[in-house]
Amino acid sequence: MSDYDVIVIGAGATGENVADRAVQGGLRAVIVEAELVGGECSYWACMPSKALLRSTRAIRAAQAVDGARQAVTGEVDVAAALRRRDRITHDWSDESQVDWLRGAGIDLVRGHATLTGARRVRVTRADGTAADLEARRAVVVATGSAALLPDIPGLAGIRPWTSRDATSAHAAPTSLAILGGGVVAAEMATAYAGFGTTVTMIVRSRLLGTMEPFAADLVTEALSDGGVDIRTGVEVVRAERVEGQDAVLHLSDGSRIAAAEVLVATGRTPRTGDLGVDAVGLTPGEWLDVDDTMLVRGTDWLYAVGDVNGRALLTHQGKYQARAAGDVIAARAAGQDVKDRPWGAHVATADHAAVPQVTFTDPEIASVGLTARAAERAGLRVRVLDYDLAAVAGASVHADEYRGQARAVVDEDRRVLVGATFAGPDVAELLHAATVAVVGEVPLHRLWHAVPAYPTLSEVWLRWLEGAGRATA
Missing domain, CATH: 3.50.50.60 (FAD/NAD(P)-binding domain)
Incomplete structure (x- = not known):
């Protein structure tokens, strides 16, 4: 021994x-x-999934800026994007x-x-x-x-994808049905729709339901605009596949969905x-x-x-x-x-109240701490500060017709930030400042002295403070 x-x-x-x-x-x-x-992150989760998302997002970012969009003359090269994913995973070595x-x-x-x-x-x-x-x-x-495989009659027999299969696939299927409405489901819907796959999402309740509703709404709208068929309020009651043919999912509303592949993203x-x-x-x-x-x-x-x-x-x-x-x-x-x-x-x-997370959809969602609803459930006297990111000067420089939203959740009794959510292109890099403010319990009157550079998206911090009222200490 x-x-x-x-x-x-x-x-x-x-x-x-x-x-x-x-x-x-x-x-x-x-x-x-x-x-x-x-482990999982290096080969089947964080790294390959973000690699799959990046190529399409880079093209869309260029298309959002006049002068750059004219140089974009084609669509994403799926094979090249998959090869890049393979390099990032070191070919699973x-x-x-x-x-x-x-x-x-x-x-x-x-x-x-x-x-x-x-x-x-x-x-x-x-x-x-x-x-x-x-x-x-x-x-x-x-x-x-x-990945958690729900107990649905016939589901195991159709050999569904889990997140591992979705991030390690060597080709994009012609069609993909996704069970679930969480982060994995939303990210993989974004990635494969960008590859030209016909994507259908079956969401039992609400897409990204644990996040601030405005952020989930922006992602839902973007996915729909990108051709994703989002079925909410329904669930799969039976699945079947005839050898060599598409899988068929029977839904609780009596409808059916056929897809070349089925991704189960209903939990862990x-x-x-x-x-x-x-x-x-x-x-x-x-x-x-x-x-x-x-x-x-x-x-x-x-x-x-x-x-x-x-x-x-x-x-x-x-x-x-x-x-x-x-x-x-x-x-x-x-x-x-x-x-x-x-x-x-x-x-x-x-882990209890200051967890940062980025959902790499298009647009991105970056959040830390409590949502407004969670803060109210925790018994806090809450003030919500909402601001249209498109109204920040840095947004007009970043992209033409920028669309985004930011929310700060303030504990009014302590006058500190307990949560923040950003939704919009490239908001992930705004997140760590919010994480520091939440974890450090930085009083709002001190944040007035953390001056955001101009013109950047970070100017939203100044707008939040203006919404919160004058510095008093």
Whole structure:
């Protein structure tokens, strides 16, 4: 049996980060990975999906500026866009990621990991042989999540795409039906419609329903203008496919949709089903409940970071959690009380009310913190500041006929920003300033002294402050 201070199960971005922080803290760490080092984000999620979106968005950005649009004489080259995606994913080779692990002083064991007891992990290799590992300090689960396949009669039999299939496809299908109305569904509808695919979305309630309604409305309108058929208020009740023909989806309103491919984007499920968590008193298939140090509740040695804990299913939040967990494990190994660290690096509190997210549709949606509705539900006395981004001087420079909207959500009792949402072309780069303001709880009267450069889209901050009233302190 090999022993380490820390065993990390899963070599995605979160697993890599927690192992790296533990090693930097003086501990010996090993990562166990059954697939590719680099994980979901590098090969099947963030990176390939944004690569698929970028080519079409670049063309549309040029077409929005007079003088540039005249130079755009063709449509997106789908084959070239897919080749670019392949370069970004390194053709699904993890050689460079393995080199990084080696350079960081992190050991790698390939195979499927299962917990066999407290601090013990068995790794079953591809050839069927097994190795047993034991952790002196901690085991960290960083196995992520998988696409959730709803229990719809016939759905499994039509061999639907999951997000992995959509981001790794080697050709654009002639037609695509998408089940779901969340971020993955909206982004893949944007990408494939841009490739010329006939796209139909089946949305049970509202597209991007957890976001500010104005942002969801802008994306809905843009998708519809781009030829996407959005069916809301309906769901699939049965699916079938005759070999060699399109899949047929029967909807709850009695209509039918035929498509060459069907993408299921209805949610995620934690990868804990075959992890052996029952050996340590946990339930397979459930999210791992953690505290703010990422310690699984009821244990003193098991940690869970990233999607698998269900807190915030975003790569950057997983990496944030991983840095916290790695520091915590190293601090506890050194006998330190993490509560004594006033600078708070050992707790992942931002997961609760300060999560930033960009939805890379066209237009983009960038948001952080609470929506107006969520803030009201939390019992805050809320003031909403809305501003038309097209009225900012920087918008007219950025693009002809710019369309966008921005909303700030203010806690009136504390006079601080608790949420912000931007919707429009290239608003992603506005987000971090809002994240700093929310996390730092910067009073509005101090934000008056953070002067936005002219002429940029960031001038919306000045307009928000004018809407909030004069500086009083």
